Amino acid sequence: MSRQVVKLEQFALEEREVEQALARVNVRAVDYADIYFESTISESVSMEEGIVKRAVKSISQGAGVRATAGEKTGFAYSDEVSPRDLEIAAETARYIADSPKGDVPVPVTHRPTAPHNLYPLEQPLTGIATQERVDLLNLIDQEARRYDPRITKVMASFNTEQKMMLVATTEGLRAGDVQPLSRLQVTCIAEEGNNRQSGTFGGGGRVAFSFYHEQDRAKSYAREAARQAILNLGAVDAPAGILPVVLAGGWPGILLHEAVGHGLEADFNRKKTSAFSNLLGQRVASEVCTIVDDGTLPSRRGSLNIDDEGMPTTRTVLIEEGILCGYITDRLNARLMGIPLTGNGRREDFRSLVLPRMTNTFMLAGQSEPEDILRSVKKGLYAVSFGGGQVDITNGKFVFSASEAYLIEDGKVTKPVKGATLIGSGPDVLKQVSMVGHDLQLDSGIGTCGKEGQSVPVGVGLPTIRIDEITVGGTST
């Protein structure tokens, strides 16, 4: 199927009106201005107590106008996309820019790339009948309950979003995209006497509805959530203190997202408020670590044909064999820093400003056998699944919380332990990585990254790795 091209007419606008609005913003001191048009339809159905009782639909549309001059940005948005609203927005954007000039702009390196077609869907997600969504959730309920009689509650939700965006810039660019996104999430509660535990699993991406039925996915999500809940019934207290930790492949890649990814976003480095500022060309990880951010993987949750500034997404090597070699950029920061544009300018919606953001961030596969990695640990922790994470960009301290973990005793995986937070320092933790497995795995498609109050979908990935030392925040000694 060919790529859908988004046109101005779909926002009931004419090229002439957009040109007029851009001309109004583009005063003397302005280096660059753009208008971002968006129309998003989201639908959500959710199930609990064995019935699908909630259905929600929302339509969000509007436009954001931005002008930059030096380091300054003027921004305005409105949920109406009439020419009059564009005028008001343009006036606001101009206010800021129409003042003494900041830094001399550095020309941005453009790498001409063919447009991607990463998520060709034969049927738009908005065309899925509600009944099909309801059936999907009912299937999950049955499967989770069948897994074990101790599963007492099953909650599941299925969310879809169809975003249509178009960006028009003072450089003459008009680029649009239709971005489908969906996610299926299951939570189970298991009970045994007074012991009550939960397990959560989910997945998705920029995929067609059939994705959830292929390879038995929906049912496998249900079984996985149920398995975690049952497993946690028998979990012992996690240890506290410094330990060697083995991370399983896939979602534990959230380590990279928190420990290094955010610290390598260009805005923090331009402002020199990141713990990674001035470390370009230096060793920030052991030589077995090569980490990339790649927005071009077909159908992945973090992928995009173009970013929200109209640039095709790319694959950016952030750390190569342990050496810091690149930042994640948007136009403003690439221009001010004189570094390549990587197509990572993203915004949550028309109400938000573009920021440099990650897409899919992962570590490349290494040479080690995963079994050898586990065998190498005498006493430590094997962490398989995680909840969320967070980082303090400036001092580099990050945390991420395990939701499924086991003790490693004499090279063997033994008892499951209760969730515990792992804490470390971004510029140091990857120097502690001594073994990298050959089993690179990407996550199942559930990640959402928050920055300055904006949420965007992202992906992570990791092979099995061994971290020699990291602080584990359990309760037992």
Added chain:
Amino acid sequence: MHESAEVLKTLAADLVDRVKAHGATEADVLVAEGDSVSVQVRLSAVDRLSKAREKSLGIRVFFGKRSASASTSDFSDTSLKQLVADTCALAKTVAEDKMSGLPEQAALATDVPDLDLYDPTAMPVEETIDVAQRAERAAMDADPRITNSEGAECGSAYGAVVLANTHGFVGYNRSSRFSLSVAPVAEGPDDQGMQRDYWYTVSRKRHELEEPESVGRIAADRTLRRLGARKVGTQRVPVIFDPEMACSLLGHLASAVSGYALYKGASFLQGQLGKPIAPKYVSVEDNGRMPGKIGSRPFDGEGLPTRKTMILDQGVLSSYLLDTYSGRKLGMASTGNASRSIGDNPAVSPTNLFFHPGDVSPEEIIRSVTQGLYVTELIGFGVNMVTGDYSRGASGFWIENGELAYPVEEVTIAGNLKQMFQDIESIGNDLVFRGKLASPTIRIRDMMVGGH
């Protein structure tokens, strides 16, 4: 404000009628609109200026016991017609839910008191920039070790909501919000590295916004004191939460007493109603009727009157936080804590939730600890609401013989929330409302600190 109260009310009431005409047995409509300006300055230069005009509306329809919700920002007649038709069709596809429906008519708010939540004072762009610049300058000038800044942000927002339903309820509420925050970066000598912290002020009234210079100086002090932070050894010690961090404990309590978490079996406070879950000197109040406060509102997201509810009364868990649906699931009446985001089903949220202050000063609490941790920042999401298991990244200060000895970072604190509430040993007298949640300083008997 771009539309008058009457225009919004008419729009909401008209939509209620349209939905009824489609055969819905019950419905409610929420219309919201707002204007906002926000400015970020960094190193005295304006980094960004944002201006917004927003409006949106949400409808929720019931066909007997089946319901669906929808929202849009497109108010055109064609779009609304489509929205009403789509939502009604959607409702017919979901299962019947015995407990669903609007609140009883008799429970709806009959008076909408003026809680003093709106200040029309305009904050022009020039003034907004000036306030942000003054706050940041005060931080930068406080000490030569403040070398950089994440910026200062200042803004104002004015909004109005209308809620109307098929019982004939039409409520209107407008509010304003002014805010200022500063995030300086300090750099220490030698290997001390960089630290960032922040301070802020939020108010309903322009004149209640704290002085920018004072906000800037506090932000600088908070940042400077973190320089030279180190790790401590793994050990079990008393932990003191400063007021900001103690608010996070209130947040966890609010989640655990939410009717939704309880009927789903997803709360560590399951089955604890009427039982002591904390010492006698611990009381927690939710009060939506406090004039001028950030969490106040005259009616909740379903049109019920807000009120004062004791959650913890002298240590005893005396009420949950409920809306109509979660209340019905638990066989209880709503506590007037329905909150709505446009176009979604009601959820439960606290209004102004706070610990009643004790009679010891924060200094005395710190003096009472020989070896322990004073927590000023927590990061991460290591809280399991089902079990109460708690493990988060922390930074703050090491307490030695009753004094803050040195800054600490890269440690975890771990325990279980059920135990942590039982283990509250002191509550300070330093209660100040800075947002929806407010807490004095709190001392917990002991927690496991994970370090080296």
